Amino acid sequence: MALLTVEDLSVIYAQRSTAVRAVDRVSFTIEPGEIVALVGESGSGKTSVALALTKLLPMPPAAISGDVRLSGTSLLDATGDTLRSIRGGTISYVFQDPATSLNPVLTIGEQLVEAIELHTDARGREAKQEAIRWLQRVGIPSAEERLGAYPHEFSGGMQQRACIAMALASRPALLVADEPTTALDVTIQVQILRLLRDLQRTLSLSVLLISHDLTVVERIAHRVGVMAGGRLVELGAVEQVLHQPAHPHTKELLRYRSMMTLKREGKR
DSSP states (O other): OOSEEEEEEEEEEEETTEEEEEEEEEEEEEOTTOEEEEEOOTTSSHHHHHHHTTTOSOTTTEEEEEEEEETTEESTTOOHHHHHHHBTTTEEEEOSOHHHHSOTTSOHHHHHHHHHHHHSSOOHHHHHHHHHHHHHHTTOSSHHHHTTOOGGGSOHHHHHHHHHHHHHTTOOSEEEEESTTTTSOHHHHHHHHHHHHHHHHHHTOEEEEEESOHHHHHHHOSEEEEEETTEEEEEEEHHHHHHSOOSHHHHHHHHHHHHHHHHHHHHO
């Protein structure tokens, strides 16, 4: 049985007399322990899909329809405390810019312990020890000392590692990673991708990866869906989609990647 089932998901943004269909009847599944990526240009609707899963979109102006189920339980029907327990608990998010994901007036330790106490049974000293273990697990040195640091005292890569620790400390069934490396330089991007891949394997975690970068997708995902104009135009195994694309839009994205690769290599 699939962990996540998305059927005919649509998102419409309505403002005054204008309505924009950002997501148009998108359907896909994610199996336990699988990484599925959604790729596409800016405005293709991939982030709206990710946020719609747990109704993180502002409603209104957004209107969400379709059927989204996690282990058979409807997510779009969830409300109140049930929905709050799912967000950050059963489904956790890692967003593009770690600097805006972290609270600047709370220490890393305070934010991590809060997440642990909110979504697990650990409290007090036990929660603090769990926070230290997670910082160690994501590769932050001197983890116990760094609990007292504020976000601005961390580099961008360290901030993203802390965000990953917070997302995973609740032991979610599904991690949604929305452009998790875009705000980082190339060297740090590789480190964060390797970290995500290793943690996914160790924890048998299911991941929905949102990206515009086909190279990132090729390194980490099992299956990939290509979005264009709010629609999922192609979906399949990474090797198949990226090496034997069937849809013209996928072919265009691959041509653009090849062109940019040649351009970068020409500058060296």
